[in-house]
Amino acid sequence: MRKIKMLNRVSIDGYFASLNDANFGMDWFLHDTEVDKAVHESGGRMDTLILGGITYRGFEHSWVPFLNDPNAPAQLKAIAEELTQMKKIVFSKHLKEANWANTYILDGDLVNHVRRLKEEAGMDILVMGSGSIVQQLAEAGMIDEYLLIVTPVVAGEGKPLFKQVTQFGLSLIEAKAFQSGNVVLHYELKK
Template sequence: MNKIKVLNRISIDGYFASTNEAAFGMDWFIHDPEVDQAAHAIGGKMNILILGGTTFRGFERYWLPVLHKPDAPSHLKEIAQELTDMTKIVFSKTINETEWDNTEIYYDNLIEVVRQLKRDASSDILVLGSGSIVQQLAEKELIDEYIFIVSPVVAGKGKPLFEHVKQFALTPLEARTFESGNVVLHYVVNK
């Protein structure tokens, strides 16, 4: 059976996004290409990505143009191409269409679709951002692994990743620190 892996940037106090919509909620993240590459390596090769509508729109606005920027750093172009090539499963009640290749839009049935993907997909499945989706999947115990990029910032407010979930235990698989102050933490969910 395929695994569901969640990859999220979070603050030390557990927020995955700020309340600054103009910055796509990412105004306090400390970006570091080395961290991005490490998190990518930990996550492994996956060809299916689950996103909520807000995260999808932010990714679409950021990553699609990167593909066509001649001066974009090569590691960003590589990520943009991988995201474009992946099957993107988007859950949204407001998105009807997109120009981003390989995107499927669902309006409901999150749990049913994810259970089917775990059974039948050709690879493990990655969830990026998408706090409400993470919370729903965690509540149904469908998440197998978490990869957190922890920025050395106390956000103080924002969108918490685990606002409405019951307690669950994790086993650490890996922890790496970086000169930027970021820490990448990889956990498996105890089931």
């Protein structure tokens, strides 16, 4: 069975996004190419990406322009191409169409749709951003691994990653600190 892996940046106080939707909630993110490289290497191979509508719009807005930009940095263009090739499953009640290749919009029972995805043949599945999706899948015990990029910021307010989720345990797989102050924590669900 395929694994579901969650990847999110979080502030020290547990927020995964700011309240500023105009910036897709990324006001306080501290980007670091070394962190991006380490996360990419430790995450394993994945061919499916699950997103909510807001996160999808942010990804489409951020990544699609790199595809046709001859001046785009090679690393960012490579990530944009990798994301484009992935099957993107977007759960949204409001989004009706997508302009990014390999994108499928679904509405309805998230947990049952994802349960079927896990049973299909293929590589692992990645969930990024998408707080309400993370919360629902975490509550259902369906996320197998959690990759958290802890950013050295106390946000003070924002969107909490684990709002209204019943307590569950995790086992640490790996922890890495970086010069930027970011820390990558890789956990698996305790069974």
